Amino acid sequence: MAINLNNKVLESRESRLGSITGFSGSLSDLKEDFACGGGCVENKGRCFSQASSCPSNCALGQLSGINDAAIVQHGPSGCAATAIGISSNYDLLANALGRDRSHFAYTCTDMTEADTVFGSIDNLKEVVIETYNRYHPKVIFLGASCVSGIIGEDLEGILEDLEKKIGIPVAPIHCEGFKSQIWATGFDLAQHAILKYIVKPPKKKSNKVNIYGFTQGLSWNTRSDIKRMFDAIGVEPTYLPASATVEELEHLSEAVATVTTCSTLGSYLGIGLESTYGVPFVRALPPHGIIGFEDYARQLAKVVGKEAEMEAYIKQEREYYLPKLEKVKEQLRGKRAVIAMGPGFGTNYARILQEFGLEIQHLLAWHLDKQYDDGNKPAALKHLIKTSPNNFNYSVNDLQNYEFMNILNKAKPDVFVSRHPGSTVWAMKIGIPAYCVYDEYNSFGYKGTLRFAQTLLDIITNRSFAENLSKHVSLPYSKWWMQQKYDALYEIAEQVV
Amino acid sequence: MSKILDEPRYVCALGAMQTVQAINRAIPIIHAGPGCASKLAGSIAGTTGDSGYLNPQTYPCTNIGQNEVVFGGEDKLRNIIENSLKVMDGDLFVVLSGCTVEIVGDDIDQVVSEFQNEEKPVISVATAGFKGTNLQGHEWVINEIINQYLSRKPQKEVIKGLVNIWGPVPSYDPFWLGNIRELENLVRELGLTPNSIFGEFRGLENVDKVPQAEFNLLVSPWIGLENVKLLKEKFDTPYLHYPTLPIGAHETSAFLRAVGDFAGLDKKQIELIVDKHEKEYYYYLERSVDIFFENRTASKKFTTVTTAANALAVSKFLVNDLGLMPNTQFITEGVPEEYEELVSGYFKEFNYGIQANVVFSTDGYKIHAQIEKEDFAGAPLIIGSIFEKKLARKLDGNFVCISVPIKEKVILHSSYVGYHGGLKLLEDIFTSVYQSFN
Numbered sequence: 054m055a056i057n058l059n060n061k062v063l064e065s066r067e068s069r070l071g072s073i074t075g076f077s078g079s080l081s082d083l084k085e086d087f088a089c090g091g092g093c094v095e096n097k098g099r100c101f102s103q104a105s106s107c108p109s110n111c112a113l114g115q116l117s118g119i120n121d122a123a124i125v126q127h128g129p130s131g132c133a134a135t136a137i138g139i140s141s142n143y144d145l146l147a148n149a150l151g152r153d154r155s156h157f158a159y160t161c162t163d164m165t166e167a168d169t170v171f172g173s174i175d176n177l178k179e180v181v182i183e184t185y186n187r188y189h190p191k192v193i194f195l196g197a198s199c200v201s202g203i204i205g206e207d208l209e210g211i212l213e214d215l216e217k218k219i220g221i222p223v224a225p226i227h228c229e230g231f232k233s234q235i236w237a238t239g240f241d242l243a244q245h246a247i248l249k250y251i252v253k254p255p256k257k258k259s260n261k262v263n264i265y266g267f268t269q270g271l272s273w274n275t276r277s278d279i280k281r282m283f284d285a286i287g288v289e290p291t292y293l294p295a296s297a298t299v300e301e302l303e304h305l306s307e308a309v310a311t312v313t314t315c316s317t318l319g320s321y322l323g324i325g326l327e328s329t330y331g332v333p334f335v336r337a338l339p340p341h342g343i344i345g346f347e348d349y350a351r352q353l354a355k356v357v358g359k360e361a362e363m364e365a366y367i368k369q370e371r372e373y374y375l376p377k378l379e380k381v382k383e384q385l386r387g388k389r390a391v392i393a394m395g396p397g398f399g400t401n402y403a404r405i406l407q408e409f410g411l412e413i414q415h416l417l418a419w420h421l422d423k424q425y426d427d428g429n430k431p432a433a434l435k436h437l438i439k440t441s442p443n444n445f446n447y448s449v450n451d452l453q454n455y456e457f458m459n460i461l462n463k464a465k466p467d468v469f470v471s472r473h474p475g476s477t478v479w480a481m482k483i484g485i486p487a488y489c490v491y492d493e494y495n496s497f498g499y500k501g502t503l504r505f506a507q508t509l510l511d512i513i514t515n516r517s518f519a520e521n522l523s524k525h526v527s528l529p530y531s532k533w534w535m536q537q538k539y540d541a542l543y544e545i546a547e548q549v550v
Numbered sequence: 551m552s553k554i555l556d557e558p559r560y561v562c563a564l565g566a567m568q569t570v571q572a573i574n575r576a577i578p579i580i581h582a583g584p585g586c587a588s589k590l591a592g593s594i595a596g597t598t599g600d601s602g603y604l605n606p607q608t609y610p611c612t613n614i615g616q617n618e619v620v621f622g623g624e625d626k627l628r629n630i631i632e633n634s635l636k637v638m639d640g641d642l643f644v645v646l647s648g649c650t651v652e653i654v655g656d657d658i659d660q661v662v663s664e665f666q667n668e669e670k671p672v673i674s675v676a677t678a679g680f681k682g683t684n685l686q687g688h689e690w691v692i693n694e695i696i697n698q699y700l701s702r703k704p705q706k707e708v709i710k711g712l713v714n715i716w717g718p719v720p721s722y723d724p725f726w727l728g729n730i731r732e733l734e735n736l737v738r739e740l741g742l743t744p745n746s747i748f749g750e751f752r753g754l755e756n757v758d759k760v761p762q763a764e765f766n767l768l769v770s771p772w773i774g775l776e777n778v779k780l781l782k783e784k785f786d787t788p789y790l791h792y793p794t795l796p797i798g799a800h801e802t803s804a805f806l807r808a809v810g811d812f813a814g815l816d817k818k819q820i821e822l823i824v825d826k827h828e829k830e831y832y833y834y835l836e837r838s839v840d841i842f843f844e845n846r847t848a849s850k851k852f853t854t855v856t857t858a859a860n861a862l863a864v865s866k867f868l869v870n871d872l873g874l875m876p877n878t879q880f881i882t883e884g885v886p887e888e889y890e891e892l893v894s895g896y897f898k899e900f901n902y903g904i905q906a907n908v909v910f911s912t913d914g915y916k917i918h919a920q921i922e923k924e925d926f927a928g929a930p931l932i933i934g935s936i937f938e939k940k941l942a943r944k945l946d947g948n949f950v951c952i953s954v955p956i957k958e959k960v961i962l963h964s965s966y967v968g969y970h971g972g973l974k975l976l977e978d979i980f981t982s983v984y985q986s987f988n
Contacts, residue, residue, distance in 0.1 A: 100629050100633050101610065101629070101630060101633035101634065101636075101637055102610070102611060102612070102613050102630065103607060103608055103609060103610055103611055104580055104584065104586070104587035104588060104606055104607060104608075104609045104610075104611035104613070105584040105585070105588070105611070105613050106584060106585050106588045106589075107583055107584045107585020107586075107588075107589070108585070109585055109589070110585055110588065110589050110592070128679070129562045129649060129678075129679030129680045130555055130558060130560060130561055130562045130679065130683065130884075131561040131562025131563075131564055131565060131586065131589065131590055131679040131684075132562075132589070132679070133555060133558045133561075134558070134561045134565075134589040134590050134592065134593035134594075135589060135592075135593070136557070136558050136593075137558055137559075137561070137592075137593035137594070137954065137955040138589070138592040138593045138955075140557075140936050140937065140955045140957060141936045141939070141955070141957045141958075142957070144940070158556065159557075159558075160554055160555060160556045161554075161555035161558055162553065162554070162555070163553055163554075163555040163912070164680050165680050165681075166678075166680050166681055168680065169649075169653055169680050173553075176552055176553055179552030179554075180552050180553075180554045183552055183554055184554075184556075187556070187915050198649075199583050199648075199649055199650045200649045200650075200653065200679070200680060203619060203649075203650065203653050203654070204653070230583035230584060230585045230586070230614075230650075231583050231584075231614050231615050231616060231618070231619050231650055232615075232616065233615075234584055234613060234615055236584075236585065451584075452588075452607050454607045454608045455608070455637055455638075474592070475601060475605050475606070475607050476607075478601050478605070526603075527603075527639075528639070529575075529577070529603050529604050529608055529638055529639050529640065530637060530638065530639055531636065531637060531638065531639045533636060533637075534636065534637045542633060542637070
């Protein structure tokens with residue numbers, strides 16, 4: 054297995070990696086699956102489903118973070134909803150960092166009924182040129198849509214002509230929504246385009262470390278903590294892709310290493326840079342919690358050749374933070390939690406909660422990658438299977454709210470920890486305190502871990518909001534459903550294609 | 551001439567899912583790709599979509615994939631409707647179709663007709679994204695509720711004084727809840743009984759009463775005209791089309807008089823109500839005249855970059871109530887061509903014969919370029935969406951964000967409608983006076 058940048062269209066995670074969106078069982082089933090080579094845990098379809106998400110929003114949302122890129126969406130107006138979704142947010146980030154974002158644009162061909170019959174590739178060309186003339190971005194991404202995909206618009210066919218006219222890379226993104234049920238496919242599509250159309254071969258080595266993530270560590274001043282750690286080993290971070298520039302992306306091949314805060318998110322780029330340009334991809338646990346951070350820090354230091362310096366840093370941090378953390382852990386011990394997150398963050402946070410002494414009742418992943426593009430299994434999942442003190446329920450569920458409400462209502466945990474917009478409120482509706490790990494650096498390093506432990510304790514201690522809310526709202530589910538087993542509406546295996 | 555949407559300010563017809571969700575205990579069933587609902591919700595209603603009894607992650611959805619694109623999605627739709635009726639606790643189920651299934655050619659009406667005899671009503675609306683905007687989708691949803699649900703029920707007698715209120719579009723008008731409630735309050739003050747179908751605790755009970763109204767009150771320049779005409783055709787209910795969402799004393803008093811006249815109410819009674827409110831309103835204004843007129847930064851001329859409804863409401867208030875002068879008004883929600891003349895006509899009816907130039911455009915770049923060229927005789931006041939914030943800063947102007955994408959303030963139940971709404975808008979406009987050197 055390897056990443057092939059010559060591929061015109063990147064296949065979905067389902068077909069490349071065998072990733073799945075439906076499964077019910079326990080952590081030990083995954084252990085057996087790993088033992089049998091990844092074929093035992095099979096995908097289950099559903100007779101009932103709720104609105105999930107598609108690769109388009111992820112791919113184009115990520116690429117929209119690049120300060121001097123432009124997106125041209127070839128589809129009806131609703132597909133360009135991403136432009137509304139991201140509006141102002143990346144501006145606020147760029148402003149906070151003092152970076153220029155005046156060349157960014159997100160335009161749309163606003164396809165109509167006639168366009169679905171006759172196509173509108175000529176209009177697309179004009180919109181690309183007009184977008185260039187207005188904003189002078191350094192790259193233009195063409196966002197495909199379900200409509201452009203089904204009617205067979207030839208995006209590749211116009212690239213050469215366009216590049217001749219405007220003199221910058223034009224990169225098609227085949228993020229048609231129907232092509233993958235796993236929105237994380239969109240992350241790969243974005244990174245495939247960055248690798249294929251922007252990154253240049255290295256001219257010289259730098260002391261930069263590529264950090265692929267969602268933000269720039271801006272919340273609660275985490276950025277200074279990251280800098281402190283990187284300073285200790287003499288490297289500089291290049292944050293990707295939010296608020297990055299095309300020039301920064303061109304030089305990714307010169308970096309000393311690539312790391313990511315979320316392996317579900319950043320593996321494709323890390324593996325691609327490693328296999329194409331030899332930039333080491335640090336396949337450590339993500340830097341969350343004490344175990345995760347130390348593994349990440351040590352493996353990064355090893356690549357850079359500064360292990361002694363990192364050990365000194367770790368020692369110093371441990372001495373200051375661990376005694377404080379122990380005190381909070383005493384009060385968290387024995388509390389029960391349900392977790393719902395993407396597969397990377399979820400396994401990661403299960404480990405952290407176990408570090409704190411909480412009992413995991415159920416871990417629910419928005420999808421499951423049994424491997425990445427290099428054939429390796431996710432490090433955090435391997436670690437969790439090996440170290441978990443108990444076997445607990447594990448299910449895969451692409452934002453199927455009716456399933457996780459069924460689970461929560463029966464488990465009645467002390468706390469629900471999630472990571473997706475619009476998930477936390479549902480636990481609170483039935484009186485369960487909930488925390489959304491919105492910030493990827495939430496439990497980064499020792500300071501972040503202490504902060505997260507303290508936040509959890511605060512949430513468990515003062516349950517007022519969730520309890521008050523639960524007395525005044527009702528769930529949109531029938532009594533019948535809440536009494537079923539949560540996987541009662543899975544299709545029987547024979548029907549699954 | 552290329553067709554370009556630059557800085558999109560509306561979404562596609564499937565965005566009408568917000569209209570369904572706004573009817574308490576109505577459940578949208580999305581027959582479309584897996585990402586449509588979350589994308590649309592993230593844009594119109596904020597980052598999470600509107601949470602409430604439902605949020606978009608709870609909408610039943612067929613999550614169309616490769617298989618359905620090749621073999622059609624009818625079986626999948628049948629399955630999802632059947633199980634929606636078992637799993638979801640709702641009163642009305644509305645199937646909304648997206649681009650993919652309409653191009654593939656699913657016979658959605660056929661599948662939906664199989665559920666005609668279910669205990670709960672199931673209807674469908676064709677809302678493919680390429681067919682229109684979320685505003686048109688909003689009208690189509692209401693039309694199909696009339697055609698497929700209300701028209702099939704036995705007709706009941708008209709209830710004296712019952713007035714259906716239409717106009718503000720759920721979620722797309724960020725102030726929709728407060729605006730509808732304030733319109734209800736005004737109608738109630740006249741001694742009439744308001745009936746609106748959107749928002750908390752209204753639901754199917756109010757939908758069912760729609761055919762029994764004495765008249766329909768549409769407060770909107772164009773959205774909803776199709777609906778009140780259809781209600782006239784089906785139930786012979788007369789309608790009052792009042793184009794201006796009333797803000798402040800001048801417009802709200804005019805609104806009360808117009809509705810009162812249409813309902814045949816006693817003029818003296820109406821004047822008593824108007825008088826009471828105007829007294830209170832001008833009490834507050836009198837106290838604050840120095841803030842409005844004694845500073846170095848407030849604007850004398852304004853522009854709006856927003857929906858026809860907001861542009862008309864705000865400009866009537868700023869001209870007829872506050873005495874400002876209008877520069878060009880940019881209308882951005884993709885008004886269908888057949889309504890353009892009607893809508894621009896409303897901007898020719900200000901006090902003293904003042905008129906405003908109206909431009910219909912979906913191209914933010916050109917709109918901003920024109921605003922930069924226009925003369926505001928000082929700091930411009932720009933009322934628009936978050937896309938105008940940077941422009942306002944660049945032009946050293948004043949800015950109030952009132953339409954999608956809003957991303958500027960949290961709106962729980964506030965409103966700019968009515969006498970109190972006018973005071974609230976003044977607070978928001980003149981807050982900037984205190985935020986700059988004076």
